[in-house]
Amino acid sequence: MNAPGGNDTRTTGTTAPDVPDAELRDIRKVYEGGARGVEEVSLTVGRGEFFSLLGPSGCGKSTTLRILAGLERPTSGEVRIRGESMRGRPAHRRPTNLVFQRLALFPHLTVADNVAFGPRLHGWPRKRIAETVRAKLELVGLTGYEKRHPAQLSGGQQQRVAIARALAGEPAVLLLDEPLGALDLRLRVQMQQALKRIQHDSGTTFIYVTHDQIEALTMSDRMAVMNEGRIEQIGSPAELYRSPRTTFTATFLGDTNLFEGVSRGDVLETDGISISLPRPGRIASVRPEHVAVGARIGERFTNRFRGRLEDVIFQGASLRYHVRLPSGVLLTAERPADTHPDLSIGDDVEAGWDPASAVVLDH
């Protein structure tokens, strides 16, 4: 039987396994000239976690990552890695490594020599270097490519070499800044799965910056949604998707029907309609997949309205419906394509949802 939190066999060194791999405490960064990078960012990333920083351009993701890496000094606050303060410690002496969108592979070196570069610089014994190169290339699925040069590899393969190289020095935390941003969509999806597997198999903690919601939702164990230099919410993808606390998180992670109005007990008066909520509140979010639509829908959808079907959008596995209510409110519903009711644009339809599927938001 393992001690609490002590079931991680991947622990290296002498640090207690329950010490988180990375901690940011009240980090604030004001750039020279006064631009605000981040404000009051605090987060804790555990051993072997795949943790993402997600948010729109300029929200402070890269600033946060660069502060962790030691490439940027915080104006205030503290960075700890495996329990140790990183204050005053330069990037090359931190147990972290960085992978960027733009690869920095050495074009004149072979794949094996690229991966061996860091360990050689640190004077590792030859046998250990050879074993590391073998193991890391196996990890990223590039056994047999040792003697090739970067120019002889596809974009995805080059990115795998960059990951193998970044993992060669056994960093405590691998920091990845939009590493798949330059790849086309198909390759990107393939590489997302590959990266997730590499992270899992290596047991290394990954902190991953992306502005792509799907990427963060599909890859992360936990994630932080960032907005204007602050963290809006931290949680597992399912928690954040199902129970967003703010309008920003609800709308940034997937689509939603948002209602804002006057709260009267559990009823929200909004834009000429009244809807029942699971608890009192002024703002509520209802995901399209929770909205039923049909000529008639069941009694259990107590929030039930008649309207005009304005649009039916085929999305492959699902259909998206837009229903305009007489009050002008537009409801979006999404249903599996194989269960779609026989409806045409212009039809008078019912749309509605069970009050329990609404989420009341803070602001």
Ligand SMILES: Nc1ncnc2c1ncn2[C@@H]1O[C@H](COP(=O)(O)OP(=O)(O)OP(=O)(O)O)[C@@H](O)[C@H]1O
């Ligand atoms: N070197 C710098 N000097 C001044 N301001 C900066 C600097 N780097 C970033 N900023 C500002 O800090 C804020 C956060 O930038 P940051 O690059 O961290 O955002 P981001 O979320 O990574 O954005 P993107 O997805 O576009 O890379 C922005 O307002 C940006 O203009």
